[in-house]
Amino acid sequence: MNFKLILNIAFHLLKARLKQTIVAAVGVTFGIAMFITLISFMGGLNEMLDGLMLNRTPHILLYNEVKPSENQPLSLSEEYKNHTKFIHSIKPKDRGKSVYNSQSIIKVLKQDKRIIDVAPKVTASVLFNSGTIEISGFVNGIDMLAEDKLFKISDYITEGKIADLAQNNSVIIGIGLANKMLLSKGDIIKITTSNGDLTPLKIVGISEIGIAEIDNVMSYTSLATAQKILGQPKSYITDIQVNLYDKESAVELAKEFRKEFNIDTIDYQTANAQFETGSTVRSIISYSVGIVLLIVAGFGIYNILNMMIYEKMDSIAILKATGFSGSDVKWIFISLSIIIGLTGGIFGLLFGFIFSNIIDVIPFETTSLPTVKTYPIVYNIIYYIIGIVFAFCTTIIAGLFPALKASKVDPVEIIRGK
Numbered sequence: 001m002n003f004k005l006i007l008n009i010a011f012h013l014l015k016a017r018l019k020q021t022i023v024a025a026v027g028v029t030f031g032i033a034m035f036i037t038l039i040s041f042m043g044g045l046n047e048m049l050d051g052l053m054l055n056r057t058p059h060i061l062l063y064n065e066v067k068p069s070e071n072q073p074l075s076l077s078e079e080y081k082n083h084t085k086f087i088h089s090i091k092p093k094d095r096g097k098s099v100y101n102s103q104s105i106i107k108v109l110k111q112d113k114r115i116i117d118v119a120p121k122v123t124a125s126v127l128f129n130s131g132t133i134e135i136s137g138f139v140n141g142i143d144m145l146a147e148d149k150l151f152k153i154s155d156y157i158t159e160g161k162i163a164d165l166a167q168n169n170s171v172i173i174g175i176g177l178a179n180k181m182l183l184s185k186g187d188i189i190k191i192t193t194s195n196g197d198l199t200p201l202k203i204v205g206i207s208e209i210g211i212a213e214i215d216n217v218m219s220y221t222s223l224a225t226a227q228k229i230l231g232q233p234k235s236y237i238t239d240i241q242v243n244l245y246d247k248e249s250a251v252e253l254a255k256e257f258r259k260e261f262n263i264d265t266i267d268y269q270t271a272n273a274q275f276e277t278g279s280t281v282r283s284i285i286s287y288s289v290g291i292v293l294l295i296v297a298g299f300g301i302y303n304i305l306n307m308m309i310y311e312k313m314d315s316i317a318i319l320k321a322t323g324f325s326g327s328d329v330k331w332i333f334i335s336l337s338i339i340i341g342l343t344g345g346i347f348g349l350l351f352g353f354i355f356s357n358i359i360d361v362i363p364f365e366t367t368s369l370p371t372v373k374t375y376p377i378v379y380n381i382i383y384y385i386i387g388i389v390f391a392f393c394t395t396i397i398a399g400l401f402p403a404l405k406a407s408k409v410d411p412v413e414i415i416r417g418k
Contacts, residue, residue, distance in 0.1 A: 006328060009319070010335040020307070025344040027296070028395060032348020032387045035290030037355040039383050042286035044376030056151055056209070057268045058119070058241035059250040062105065062257060064097055065264040097123075102237035105261050109242060114253065119146035119241040122226040128173075128219075129190040129198070130181040137177060137217035139191060141226020150243045153207070153220070159185045160205025165222045172205035176216035191229060199229045290387075294394050302398040326407035337399020338392070345391035349384050 099105065102120065109118045122141030127134050144162050148154050154162045157172060164170060171189065183189060187203050201221065209215055221229075227236050242257075244250060250267035258265040319329060360377040 006331050007335055010332050010339060013332070013336060021340060024340045025347070028294075028341055028344025028391055029348040029351060031290075031293040031296065032345050032391050033351035033355060034293050035387050035390075036349065036352025036383055037359070038290055039286045040352070040356045040377050040379065041359060041375065042282055043378035043380060043383070046282060047378060048372060048376040057271055058150070059244045059247045059268050060242040060254045060257060061266050061271070062099060062240040062242065062261065062263050063238065063266075064099060097238045098232070098235075099237050099240060099263060102240065103235055105263075106237075106240060109240070109257075114244055114246070114249070116243045116245055117146055117149055119143055119150050119243075120223065120237045121147075121239040121241060122223060122230070122232075122236060123238045124226060124230055125194060126229075127192040128177060128181065129192060130183060133181050134192075135177065135180060135217075137219065139171070139226055139229065140218065140220050141223045141229075142220055143223055147241075150241065156209050157205050157207050162205070162220075164204035165220065165225075167202070167204060169199070169201050169225060170204040171201040171219050171221045171225075172207050173203055173219040174215035174217065175206055175208040176212055177219065178203075178206050180216070193230055195231070197229070197231065201225070291390065294390050299398065302402065330403040330407035333403035334396065334399050337395045337403070340399075341392050341395025344395075345388045348391065349388060352384070352387065353379075 106118050106120055109115055120143055122139075124139050124141075126137060126139050128137050142153075142165075144165055148162055158175065160172060162172070165172065171191075173183065173189065178184065181189070183203055185203055185206060188200050189203055190198055190200050192198050207215070207218075207220065209218075223237075224234070227234060230236065244253065247268065251269060254265040254267040257263070319332075356377050356379065359375050362375050364372060364375045
């Protein structure tokens with residue numbers, strides 16, 4: 001089989017039907033370009049939403065959970081241990097919010113090579129007081145360096161810096177809280193704990209995550225300040241946040257840490273199950289729409305090649321009469337579809353990249369998302385590889401059936417009919 005000759009004939013057939021060839025290639029180009037643009041935009045949207053929610057959640061959280069007592073009186077009875085029990089008399093036991101032996105646990109976790117870093121935290125329910133206004137909310141006492149390393153909270157601080165929390169009795173409050181209480185950087189806010197203790201704190205910054213439920217109630221201070229507000233020692237830690245190099249192993253490691261340290265744990269997948277489902281569904285929709293576009297383009301190629309066969313019956317008959325086999329004719333038409341697919345695919349990648357760049361510079365400003373300035377786009381080489389491979393496969397399949405039909409043409413019947 002002389003592939004050089006087959007390609008030469010294929011190119012001449014394409015030139016003879018140049019208009020139809022361009023239409024087919026444009027169909028592939030449009031399908032690939034829209035696929036790349038859509039999936040890049042949806043990937044950027046998912047990353048933005050992950051940054052708002054999932055990236056603010058530790059891969060594993062170690063804490064003490066309020067729950068019913070595990071050993072009820074009937075459970076301790078040998079006579080009724082195998083019976084179904086409906087009576088529960090022992091109320092939930094308050095083990096305290098503090099993680100027992102937290103410093104030792106943190107030390108062990110920091111030595112684990114599977115862990116990026118550990119961020120201890122003190123969480124407390126408080127009342128924010130300004131004049132006669134009282135708003136319930138939370139104070140998060142954080143290790144500033146570890147918290148910023150794991151969760152990039154400095155990206156969400158619109159006024160001030162996270163390093164300012166190193167000052168004594170300082171706090172960074174959410175934008176919603178600041179607006180409700182007419183507070184700004186440099187003002188003093190008073191905090192009342194559940195024990196009734198009142199502590200004045202200086203506002204050194206304003207944060208804006210973009211989620212109203214958080215911005216309206218959340219504030220940050222240093223670990224030392226939070227412990228002092230609550231009247232607790234330096235060893236008092238309510239949460240130990242852990243981020244992993246391989247976050248997909250969070251479920252198994254959470255079980256391991258629960259057993260090793262005898263403490264409650266929760267992984268990020270369990271904590272954000274509904275949110276992750278939404279991201280997965282959006283990705284599936286994007287891929288589905290892109291693939292449908294490519295399949296439609298494939299049908300266009302099929303129709304064009306099919307019509308070309310009917311119009312070129314004389315040429316096919318002459319080729320077969322001059323010694324070309326059915327296999328040669330088949331490869332001529334498969335070559336036609338490959339040329340159309342590759343040409344349209346390459347231009348599709350180019351236009352997909354151009355469209356993605358255009359979207360990437362379109363301003364997108366909203367007060368709820370202060371860190372986002374333009375529409376989000378992800379430039380992932382995998383998207384481009386998927387696009388060109390699928391275009392190649394689609395066009396080959398679209399050209400295969402007309403090629404098989406052309407290979408079975410009987411030259412004697414065609415010539416006799418003429």
